[in-house]
Amino acid sequence: MTTTLLDSALRISAIRIGNQMDQAGLPAGFIGDCVHAAMEHEGILDLMEMWRDAESDDERNETIADLQESLEDIQQSRYVESTYIRFDDLEQIARNVMAFKDSLRLKVEAQGGIQALADKSGIPQPSLSRFFSSAAMPRRLTLLKIAKALHLSQVDIATEWVHDNS
Amino acid sequence: MEIIITQWALDSYLDSSARMGMKHKQVFRNQEYVEHFRPNVLLLRDYPTAPEFDNQKFWSPAEYKGKLIRNGFKMKWHQVGNGLVQLRLPVALVNDQAYMCAAYVKQNEKQEARQLAKFKTQLDLIQRQRFTECGRLS
Numbered sequence: 001m002t003t004t005l006l007d008s009a010l011r012i013s014a015i016r017i018g019n020q021m022d023q024a025g026l027p028a029g030f031i032g033d034c035v036h037a038a039m040e041h042e043g044i045l046d047l048m049e050m051w052r053d054a055e056s057d058d059e060r061n062e063t064i065a066d067l068q069e070s071l072e073d074i075q076q077s078r079y080v081e082s083t084y085i086r087f088d089d090l091e092q093i094a095r096n097v098m099a100f101k102d103s104l105r106l107k108v109e110a111q112g113g114i115q116a117l118a119d120k121s122g123i124p125q126p127s128l129s130r131f132f133s134s135a136a137m138p139r140r141l142t143l144l145k146i147a148k149a150l151h152l153s154q155v156d157i158a159t160e161w162v163h164d165n166s
Numbered sequence: 167m168e169i170i171i172t173q174w175a176l177d178s179y180l181d182s183s184a185r186m187g188m189k190h191k192q193v194f195r196n197q198e199y200v201e202h203f204r205p206n207v208l209l210l211r212d213y214p215t216a217p218e219f220d221n222q223k224f225w226s227p228a229e230y231k232g233k234l235i236r237n238g239f240k241m242k243w244h245q246v247g248n249g250l251v252q253l254r255l256p257v258a259l260v261n262d263q264a265y266m267c268a269a270y271v272k273q274n275e276k277q278e279a280r281q282l283a284k285f286k287t288q289l290d291l292i293q294r295q296r297f298t299e300c301g302r303l304s
Contacts, residue, residue, distance in 0.1 A: 041287045050276070050283065073174075076296045090179055165298075
């Protein structure tokens, strides 16, 4: 019984924060995904609470980008065994990932920039800014969203260093 | 105990919480990795008997807002590299295996809380076998 009450309280909390996110103008799809995921993953509700309690725009934006990363993580539905990468190769891979993202960024700028992409893709702007500035491997589902929003082909988003999170 | 490198760990070496790549932007040097971090992480093979695991400055249970994260731990390094940063490696211990998750440079309490919230979700996914393994450390 206690668990049920606790679960109900957490659900209500997630929905309330979702409303606040809506009032703050965050994309509806992103909010829906957050609220839905928070029902199952406490870490996502924690991040939503940190967004609510943030004391600056920077802190709020970092939290949004963290939420998006967790949402991308939970899209993975299975165990995947990837190839082992030697420590000595990491620097080259980081350079390759950044080169790929830089070339993609040029296509984004040609179509109105990051905010326009955020509006078209439903991915919050702070998440896209982090995506383009970080050397982390892009998630396949994120690339597909970007490609769809910008009407890019498979060739435009082809990269060896992609994390298949489907 | 086997030591599993997850995609989150790999990504954190390519990048890190402050958008400052650890290796990419030289948060630490190769020599520190070879002589220091790698041997430390390899201690997990002998968990919990290696005496280093009794040192709270090196190893502690992961907590979020004072509440223990089940099966979650942190490996900690202090004053790392030229920037003298605080490096943290969240580790999930599940079914006699150690999973290296997203390492980060600790900047302040709020930033660390966000990292640990993400770690909680990563732990959920490890337990549900919904993650990517990028090799094992041996």
